[in-house]
Amino acid sequence: MIAWSYGGGVQSVAIGVLIREGALPKPDLAVIADTSRERRTTWEYLRGIMQPFLSPLGIEIAVASHELARVDLYNSKNDLTLMPAYTEEGRLPGYCSGEWKRDVCERWLRLMGVKECDLWIGYSMDEIGRVSKKDHRPWCHYAYPLIDNFINRTMCKRIIETAGLPLPHKSRCWQCPHQNEEEWQETLADSIDGPLAIACDEEVRQNDPEKKGLYLHYSRLPLACLLPKWRPARKTACPCRLLVPARAVFVSINP
Numbered sequence: 027m028i029a030w031s032y033g034g035g036v037q038s039v040a041i042g043v044l045i046r047e048g049a050l051p052k053p054d055l056a057v058i059a060d061t062s063r064e065r066r067t068t069w070e071y072l073r074g075i076m077q078p079f080l081s082p083l084g085i086e087i088a089v090a091s092h093e094l095a096r097v098d099l100y101n102s103k104n105d106l107t108l109m110p111a112y113t114e115e116g117r118l119p120g121y122c123s124g125e126w127k128r129d130v131c132e133r134w135l136r137l138m139g140v141k142e143c144d145l146w147i148g149y150s151m152d153e154i155g156r157v158s159k160k161d162h163r164p165w166c167h168y169a170y171p172l173i174d175n176f177i178n179r180t181m182c183k184r185i186i187e188t189a190g191l192p193l194p195h196k197s198r199c200w201q202c203p204h205q206n207e208e209e210w211q212e213t214l215a216d217s218i219d220g221p222l223a224i225a226c227d228e229e230v231r232q233n234d235p236e237k238k239g240l241y242l243h244y245s246r247l248p249l250a251c252l253l254p255k256w257r258p259a260r261k262t263a264c265p266c267r268l269l270v271p272a273r274a275v276f277v278s279i280n281p
């Protein structure tokens with residue numbers, strides 16, 4: 027049995043194209059874990075482009091609910107956030123991906139009655155360092171079809187474009203601390219995802235039991251004090267404006 031963990035990004039879409047073209051076998055199951063915080067662009071691409079593209083093959087990409095996760099934003103033991111947020115001492119370790127994606131997909135597969143399977147993960151050659159040396163569960167064997175075929179991210183993009191599909195946005199949670207400047211700009215400019223990210227940023231700081239000064243943005247500034255450069259500046263004062271580091275391309279909300 028082959029199960030495919032669809033992540034929603036360039037690598038996953040390239041796998042979808044390779045399946046449709048017959049270069050990869052048709053998986054028995056396909057699933058994406060809903061972290062309940064995924065950027066809406068990921069869902070728009072899945073519903074508007076990827077699912078219709080694969081439907082003629084009878085492939086349905088199921089959505090594994092976030093209810094299958096046993097934790098949400100916080101570690102149940104000490105209330106520290108599971109996300110790799112920034113502190114004065116550096117970045118916290120990130121457990122969210124394992125808890126919200128890997129474990130949720132595995133529980134969903136069990137719910138589907140899977141006893142043993144190969145689980146396709148969409149790492150490309152450039153991510154070979156992320157390959158797990160051992161399986162997380164003895165019944166779920168990780169497989170990397172892109173790496174097996176020496177396909178890197180650039181080749182993934184070419185595969186997608188050659189198939190006539192648009193490139194997907196980078197899949198990620200809207201509050202993900204791993205976002206680079208361009209990605210933060212895109213998220214904060216979104217009228218739905220932007221305010222959600224700002225609220226989450228405030229929440230993790232307020233709930234931080236160790237008062238480490240948690241921030242989702244690498245500059246360690248509140249997201250509320252950062253706006254994409256193309257947005258008109260507001261007139262309210264922001265006490266952080268002088269702290270904006272030179273490398274940040276954002277502008278303070280204070281003109």
Ligand code: SF4
Pocket residue numbers: 061109120122123126127197198199201202203204
């Ligand atoms: S996208 Fe970011 S916040 Fe979401 S699960 Fe992955 S590492 Fe965590």
